[in-house]
Amino acid sequence: MTSQTSQKAMLWIVAAGFFMQTLDTTIVNTALPAMARSLNETPLDMKPVVVAYTLTMAMFTPASGWLADRFGTRRVYFAAILIFVLGSLFCAGAQNLDQLVIARVIQGVGGSMLLPIGRLAVLRSVRGEQYIAALAFVSVAGQVGPIFGPVLGGWIVQSVAWHWIFLINVPVGAIGLLAVLRYLPDHTVGRAPPFDFVGCGLLSLCMVAFSLALDTPHEASHAAWSGSLFALSLLSALLYIPHARRRQNPLFRLALLREPNFSVGLAGNLVCRIGSGAVPFLMPLLLQLQMGYSPLHSGLMLLPAALAGVVAKRWIVPLVKRFGYDNFLLVNTVLVGGSIASFAAIAPGWPVGLAIAQLALFGATNSMQFAAMNSVTLKGLSVEDAGSGNSLFSMVQMLAIGLGVTIGGGLVSMFTAQMGVAGTAYRLAFFTVGMITLLSALVFRRLDVETLDKSRSPASVASR
Incomplete structure (x- = not known):
């Protein structure tokens, strides 16, 4: 062969x-x-x-x-x-x-x-x-x-x-x-450098405790448990700082966070992807439980979002070259958040064609948002920090998806308990996570524009 x-x-x-x-x-x-x-x-x-x-x-x-x-x-x-x-x-x-x-x-x-x-x-x-x-x-x-x-x-x-x-x-x-x-092929380096099991454990504990704290029922009797989990999450994150300073090869070097656009990109990704993570979870539930769609019909309704996302990937390079990362992210974040909030209008009797247009707009803008956010976050890292930074970035991406599901589902449960009407609860949940996504536009306003403008070339835009 x-x-x-x-x-x-x-x-x-x-x-x-x-x-x-x-x-x-x-x-x-x-x-x-x-x-x-x-x-x-x-x-x-x-x-x-x-x-x-x-x-x-x-x-x-x-x-x-x-x-x-x-x-x-x-x-x-x-x-x-x-x-x-x-x-x-x-x-x-x-x-x-x-x-x-x-x-x-x-x-x-x-x-x-x-x-x-x-x-x-x-x-x-x-x-x-x-x-x-x-x-x-x-x-x-x-x-x-x-x-x-x-x-x-x-x-x-x-x-x-x-x-x-x-x-x-x-x-x-x-x-x-x-x-x-x-x-x-079986590529084996042989003597791999020691892995930072303690650092990985601390950050994993931070993510798990934070997710569980958000998923705790909102009754007053659970407030102490939720508060304890938040405190544990914060403590494990703070303990990682002296650990990383002492260790010669920590899981993630603290110097990563001193790269301004990397820090802003991580924060912006975390906030923005909460809404993007909630939509794939909430939309099938809304379509099947409130609109009466079959499982196949609800899956087909999500197809325009996925297809629009694939098509829109080719638009990101010319748009960033023309308007710059800062302007593009400001406008596109508003479009993503607005499209998510617009799902609050979907109810029995809502025109199918209009719902498809809403989902297609979300899919296109969300796809371009991911590409631009990825590029902004990673492009300023040195060769030494590229691998570690990409790994931390991947962690934040997956964490944000889970938080989107937890927060979106939690909002529906909370609004249903308060109002007693599940349909209204879904609409309020979509509006709320859309507003959370819009907040990430404020985060992206802190980008170092001068650094970004130095390399506004097609190659600088990440594909995912």
Whole structure:
């Protein structure tokens, strides 16, 4: 077999892993009402099914590079697929919500390594100009997953049973395992630098405690528990600072945060992505529970957002070149937040065509927002800090998705308890998370414009 054929096979393996990971991030959403009925839970109580997966990915992503250096890309990628497939089997066999959440955690452990290790394998195997083309090929899988996820999830639930949204990973994973053994190169560094387990543990504790604090019921009797979790989250974050100063190779160097645009980009991403993370969770629930749509119909309604997002990616470069990052992010953030808030108008009798237009506007502006935010956050980092900064940035992205689900679902529960009308509660929740997204425009006003203007070229805009 020629080296070119082996390289193509490797790219297909990495793309398939990326596809599975992104598909499972979106396919569950349209199935949540059916899963809730099967497990005798309310749909909003299914939030942990989504949050457990994204939060686990955020916690384990930083360790992926070290694992690949220590044990080799082939072994770790094989283990990632195997863990992901086993987690999928456990999800399909879950008999209650607790079992399903634990299974999603297992799935998240495997999913957290699929993209980073796959990208690392491409980096170490493909050189020169072919590397950009190879990454572009792999990134297509990340775009296809969110497009087909909601539709496929709705179709499977409606035609078979919700268990099969997890079981479809088994044959794909089995083929992937065989392909990894045959085609994926085994790049092993040998003596990997010591991993910062303490730092990773502190930041993971910070994220988990903060997420649980937000997910605590709003009754007065739970206020002390929620406050304790917030305090634990803050304490673990503060403890990381002296730990990072003492350690020679911390998980994330504190100097990262002294890069102004990186700090602003992290904060802006965290705030902005809360609204973007809430929409894929809340919209299928609104369409199925309040509008009476079938699972497949609700999945099809989300298709315009995904397709518009893919098309809009080609607009970001000329728009940034013409108006600059600061002006673009200011206007586009308003459009993203406004489109999310506009979902508050969707109710029984609302024109389908108008709802599709709203979702398409959200998909297009949200896609461009991600690309611009990613580029602003990472472009000013030094070569020394690029890998660490990208890892921290990935953690924040996954954390924000989980927070979006937690906050969005929590708002619906709170407004329903206060007003007694679920339909109104969904509308108020969409309006609120839209306003939260708009607040990120204030964060982006603190960008260092002079630094950004020095490199306003197409190559400087990140693809995702």
